[in-house]
Amino acid sequence: MPGAGGRARWTGRSRLFKVAGIALGCALVVSLAGAAWAYWHLNHNIKSVDIDSALGDDRPPRGVTTPSAEASPLPSGALNILVLGSDSRSGKRNKALGGGSSEGARSDTAMIVHVDEGRSEATVVSIPRDTLVTRPSCPLSSGGSTAVAYNAMFNSAYSVGGPVCAVKTVEAMTNVRMDHYIEIDFSGFADLVDALGGVTVTTDDDISDEDSHLELEAGTHHLDGADALALARTRHGIGDGSDLGRIGLQQKLVKGLLDQVSATDLLTSPTRLYSVADALTGSLTTDTGLNSLTELRDLGQSLKSLSSSGTETVTMPVVPAPSDPNRVVADEPEAGKLWESLK
Numbered sequence: 217m218p219g220a221g222g223r224a225r226w227t228g229r230s231r232l233f234k235v236a237g238i239a240l241g242c243a244l245v246v247s248l249a250g251a252a253w254a255y256w257h258l259n260h261n262i263k264s265v266d267i268d269s270a271l272g273d274d275r276p277p278r279g280v281t282t283p284s285a286e287a288s289p290l291p292s293g294a295l296n297i298l299v300l301g302s303d304s305r306s307g308k309r310n311k312a313l314g315g316g317s318s319e320g321a322r323s324d325t326a327m328i329v330h331v332d333e334g335r336s337e338a339t340v341v342s343i344p345r346d347t348l349v350t351r352p353s354c355p356l357s358s359g360g361s362t363a364v365a366y367n368a369m370f371n372s373a374y375s376v377g378g379p380v381c382a383v384k385t386v387e388a389m390t391n392v393r394m395d396h397y398i399e400i401d402f403s404g405f406a407d408l409v410d411a412l413g414g415v416t417v418t419t420d421d422d423i424s425d426e427d428s429h430l431e432l433e434a435g436t437h438h439l440d441g442a443d444a445l446a447l448a449r450t451r452h453g454i455g456d457g458s459d460l461g462r463i464g465l466q467q468k469l470v471k472g473l474l475d476q477v478s479a480t481d482l483l484t485s486p487t488r489l490y491s492v493a494d495a496l497t498g499s500l501t502t503d504t505g506l507n508s509l510t511e512l513r514d515l516g517q518s519l520k521s522l523s524s525s526g527t528e529t530v531t532m533p534v535v536p537a538p539s540d541p542n543r544v545v546a547d548e549p550e551a552g553k554l555w556e557s558l559k
Contacts, residue, residue, distance in 0.1 A: 261497035264507030270355050270380040276393040290518040294333040297396040298386055301325030330558045336521040340470055340529045342463040345371040348543050352388045354381035390555040397503040404499015406441030411495040414438050415472040425450045467529035474524040
């Protein structure tokens with residue numbers, strides 16, 4: 217039998233263990249509550265559009281995927297994703313970053329990201345926004361539909377019918393089914409670059425653009441979000457001032473961002489991981505197939521083998537438009553061959 221001193225020491229230890237247990241339990245509850253709130257917050261950041269329901273069955277067929285010999289919890293089939301950068305000035309930050317007084321929104325940047333089966337290689341195809349196209353009739357969320365427009369600017373599709381019309385116009389141009397849609401605005405792109413710690417790019421020529429407010433000497437630079445956005449928007453300070461010169465800079469940014477993601481071990485820094493996820497989800501509009509944190513996570517994990525060296529960047533083959541030397545049209549049959557390679 218323990219003496220009085222032993223009982224006192226045991227009682228003291230017992231109380232200490234109880235307090236420690238309560239503290240640990242509280243910490244666990246707070247941690248789980250924080251994780252649950254973070255998941256809820258990130259999940260509710262994402263805006264989405266039900267493109268499949270809006271367009272129905274009048275679309276190119278889905279690509280055929282070869283069944284994998286090994287069972288995998290992650291998808292591995294080929295994908296075509298339409299990625300748009302919106303030039304919307306809605307909100308104080310978008311207006312400040314975009315400058316000017318443009319109303320409404322257009323697709324400032326348009327890329328088809330084709331991920332090969334196995335998801336270790338990809339082709340990013342840029343579509344010049346100055347391309348003249350036949351814009352198909354598009355359903356409107358308010359009811360009714362837009363009229364077919366001939367020799368319309370490609371980026372007008374987003375202006376008149378939003379993401380649904382942008383997807384339908386791309387599918388009409390290419391006869392390639394877009395499996396997903398992702399849209400990001402000015403502030404979202406800048407925030408994402410900052411959350412990743414910046415992006416490194418090399419420019420071949422000096423850049424001085426009064427519109428994007430970018431002054432950059434030729435060479436290698438590590439850019440923050442605001443300067444990376446300015447680089448993506450620069451067109452008048454390089455080459456002939458056309459959209460084709462800007463596309464070249466945007467393609468450098470795509471590869472630079474892939475390198476930055478590869479170099480940043482997000483899993484070792486929960487704070488940075490959350491910062492990146494918050495910046496990304498807070499600025500995205502997706503189709504309903506990507507409108508949850510789980511679906512975006514699965515897509516991201518399925519692309520973990522993708523690197524800048526496995527990513528080819530190309531521009532849709534174009535020639536000056538006969539009706540307007542300041543516009544371009546698809547250069548056939550080269551453009552058709554490119555679209556065929558994405559199926």
